[in-house]
Amino acid sequence: MHYKDIDWNRLWQEARRRKSWKKKGRSDWDRRAPGFAKRNIDSSYAERFLQLVKPEPHWRVLDIGSGPGTLALPLAARVQAVTALDFSAAMLAELESRAARQGITNITAIQASWTDDWRQLGIAEHEVVISSRSLSVVDLKSALEKMHGWATEKVFIADRVGSGPFDPELFAAVGRPFEPGPDFIFTVNLLYQLGIHPKIDYIEIDQNKTFATREDAVESCRWMLDELTPAEEAGLAAYVDERLEQSDAGTYTLRRSSRVKWALLSWEKRTV
Template identity: 80%
Template sequence: MHFKDIDWNKLWQEAHQQKSWKKKGEKDWDKRAAGFAKRNFDSSYADRFLRLVKPAPHWRVLDIGCGPGTLALPLAAKVKSVTAIDFSAAMLAELEKRAAEQGITNIGTIQASWTDDWRKLGIPIHEIVISSRSLSVVDLQSALEKMNSWATEKVFIADRVGSGPFDPELFAAVGRPFEPGPDYIFTVNLLYQMGIHPKIDYIELEQTKSFATRDDAIDSCRWMFDDLSTMDERRLADYVDERLEHNEAGTYNLRRSSRVKWALLSWKKRTV
């Protein structure tokens, strides 16, 4: 077998189908918007991402799958403008609410999916295109080509490493099989076959996180499952209780079984 004969796009599709956490539609993301925003704005992820990306003042940034603005909001202060696109109206509403609260006026939002016709929607090309934890597509190659062709300078992708934000031990504790789906190594290999050699940085988050209440700690795990029975809920709570430390400050520390790690892939626009 030769390396060039491996169809990484097909391997990606197959791994995607086996993933425990199935591809979510826009309505599923709508339901998750408020909880996702709550969990993510107090994480160090955006800070670490921006330190690696080193934004420049002249950049106009296209943020695909922007969610509640985890990156778009802090980026806006450092660049000329941000176009934030997402197929979930509720995610965009979260972003717009926060932008208004913070007096940010240089973010434009567009409700659009990866696979929509962006030309018809009037989405212009930007210096920079980013996809942060949002590469939820069936056709990876088309998504990568689209990102490259919508950028004039650089492309950034934050992609899962291994189990990413999921906790495999929690799945075992709840009695569910865990299949993480494709991670960044598929993306790197496919890019290589497309003639793109990305730079790879890593973002590793803290293993222990602090929560105001035990319920908040439980909520930080519950999102990983869709349909928990009463028994499953009990198992999840037991798992959290075993790892929870009530500290002197009155808050709760939860230590995960492993650190969450993301790969940050970047490349200079490739002209074909």
């Protein structure tokens, strides 16, 4: 078989079917929005992402899968405007609330998914299009072509390396096998077949998370699993208790033994 005959889009879909975790729907993210926002605003991930991206004042940025504004909020101070897309209304409500409190007026929030008709929603081309940790799609090829088509200057994609935010030790603790699903290398190979040769940088961060209560920590881990049996619930509780530290302020920090790594893929339209 010749390299050009490999169907990376199909391989991506097959790898997704083998993964150990289920894709979350709109209602799942709506419920998670408040806690997710608290833990992801002002994050070291966002700081490192922006260091690598080097925003420019004339940019209009399309942020696909913006969540509660992890990148949109700090970006807004450095660019002309940000259009934040997310399929979760609750996530966008968190973003708009935080933007209002900070006096930010150059973010437009639009509820939309990867597969919606963006033209019909009035979403125009932007100088820069970003997808940060949001490329959980069935049709990878269409998503990449859509990003490329909506950008006039640059595209940035932050994609998982290996297990990403999913801790293999958590799955082992509840007695389940772990299959992470497709990571950035599928994206790189498909881009190559599309004639795009992205620059690759890496973002490596500690995935220690702080919670108000122990139950919040347990619920955050439960999010990665589905339909736990009583025995699995006991394994989950043991996993959390082994890693949870309480501060003098009364908060709880859940420590992970391994760091989380993301690949930042980027390219300029003029070079393609």
